[in-house]
Amino acid sequence: MANVLSMYRTVKRLGIPDSQIILMLSDDVACNPRNLFPGSVFNNADRGLDLYGDSIEVDYRGYEVTVENFIRLLTDRWGPDHPRSKRLLTDENSNIFIYMTGHGGNEFLKFQDAEEISSWDIADAFEQMHEKKRYNEIFFMIDTCQANTMYSKFYSPNILAVGSSELDESSYSHHSDVDIGVAVIDRFTYYNLEFLETIEKNSTKTIQDLIDSYTLEDIHSHAGVRTDLFKRNLSDVLITDFFGNVQNVVAQPTEDDILFLLNHGKPREELHEDEEYKKQIFKMNQSQINSFKSNTIHLTEDKTSNTFRQVIALTILLGGALLWLTVNFKG
């Protein structure tokens, strides 16, 4: 639980809005009456970091978290009345970060009490996503026992996968909180979180740095990485490519007369004032090429109606290409 919430916290802190995060929690620990600290989930026994926080948006909770729903989520196969906020609406430009944790084994991960998802299920779902161009790149992270087996069956391109432990190897919890009586977080996730807490939105740290930070002393198991499906070099892939939302902002000159032009012809007082002003804006282009003296502005009266026709003449009939074509055609 704290595993997932720590990832949730990271991506949210790095600027991904809730609308773009799908959080599936199979158990509501924070609001469980047996929780000594109601409404909170901590990553550490020192309780410095409340992962549950003030605003959290859980999309799938409790028994909604099923293998079927997870596969439906990935492949977007829902009934027509499924809310948009609970769907993974991605396209071919989207980078997707998928984090899974729970009880796992050789090529499976347990869901709830009776279900499990196999590595083939996920691999096929990814292939369907690839087929329908639903992602650009996927970063798949899994923290279970024998986690590395889970991504062994993937076959779609542009997927980067990391896992916490090898085949026949357990993934260990970090420590147990004696007050609560349970282990709160797993080692792999704990050290991921520790690394990611140092990342800011403008950070230039790469995925390679993250992977280099995994050590056997910390994690107590062999973290695995699968890069053969992934095209880019890991040291070129920023952490924020997957964990953050560095929104591109474009400052471009804007046009200021589209509405004016569309409003034209409908007599309105404000617009008439503008019209006088507009008439003085000409775009002049004076070039002469041989006999085609091209020029510019013809302020004419509209022949059909009495209102002035907006004429801002852009001149034309220019250019060597044109001349060439003439010659060409005539020749």
Next chain:
Amino acid sequence: MASEQVTRILESESLKSLTLRRWVICSIVALYVFVGVPLWFKLTEIYRAPLPSNFINLLHSQGNIDIRITNEVYLDVLDGLKFPDLAEAIQVQINHRLEQERVQSPMSVLWNASVLQTSEEVPSDAYVLHLELADNEGISLDETQKHATLFYTMESVKNNDLPFFATQAILDHIFATERRLLTPHKHGINSLRYSPKVHLSFKLLTGDGYPLDWEIAQAIDEYFTPLIQEFKTFINFTIDSEIKYFAQLNLPEGDELTLTDASLSTVMDFAEWDISSNQFSYPTLNFVLYYPSVEQSPLAFHDNTIGSLHSYLIPQWGSVVLMENSIDANTVISKQSLGPLLEVFTSELFKLLGIPTDPKTPQIRVDAMKKYSILENIDRGVDSLVSLLKLSESLPDMSIPKTVLDNVKMALSSRQSAVDKLNLQNDFNGALVDSISMVEHSERAFFDREMVQQTFFPQEHKIAVYMPLIGPMTLICVLALLRTLKEVRLYNKKYYE
């Protein structure tokens, strides 16, 4: 040993009952093999609707070879002059040039412009080329409607240059953008994918908590209505507005800072503004007017162009206009002052929708985009269908319900209808509607909720699932059959000896 058994059997059972028992066993086994197994196989079979794979693959490989786009241009000769055969001459010229260009840079569809002499009936939204006598040759595009004026001299009439000029005017000016859009090119990343419905959300954000108001509703009624009208056949807009208080900018602490384009992406943290809306099943574009709080103002901009608004386009999300100074408490922003703002937002809206920036005439731009969207929709639909085919081939155990087939058929018939409307009727609005329906049906076919791995079992799972039922039955049948055969053999042996 064997004979003892036979004797025992014969002693315990009459020959008649022995025969009967054999018959019973045989009939049960026969029932099992000839009725039960086929029935079980049939009933648990995965239904896979036969998809018209050949046709879809053909469409995919051939591209839009069957689509022809024809634009009608009306010629209107002013000044009382008459050129009875000008339209034909221009047509010949246009055809010739298009023929040449088709070899050099093929467009994704067959494209043509047909030139018509003006009759009494010129539709109000038609392309019109006016010919006007002047001192020089020149062309001017009307910016408010789809009209263009070609100025010519008597000299050019004498030299028979007029058809050439008209061709230039039509191909290189009126339809330049459209022709460029329809040649294969890469889709910009800033713009949304075409959606028949788009939600526009106008938001006034301020860093402070003082009450504010803006006459956005009136301003939209006043200035925005013609735009909505113009887009009516292309995109249906829904609009809402909202005022949010205490929306802070993430300004770094300390010194004088200047907002550069690079720093803006972290300064404007709209994830924190809590204005993302997910209430619609179609995309939302946000248009934000932002007033900084008193403490943070005035904002220092890197490029201080006086008089213009500082507007920033956020790809696929919307646009933000940052004001330099904070706003006084209890201000009502008037309709008139929202005019320029709406102009900026409209310009950004055009960019967000991927509408080209030239020519100036909005109608021509929207028209070009409309045609592009039709083709894009058709391509997208065909793409989805091809993906569906590949999927159904790669997962042979997945069921393909009848609804998928129905949707595929609907998608193909929508495509046909769109193509007919384009080719035969020049009905672009109708074709757009059909192309939208094609995309919808093809996506519905691909995303059919039944086609999820968890709702079907692979073949080897099937036997495992039915093992508790089949296992005991098979065991009993097989053992009984074996025993009977053995009995028969022994009996015969003994009997004939």
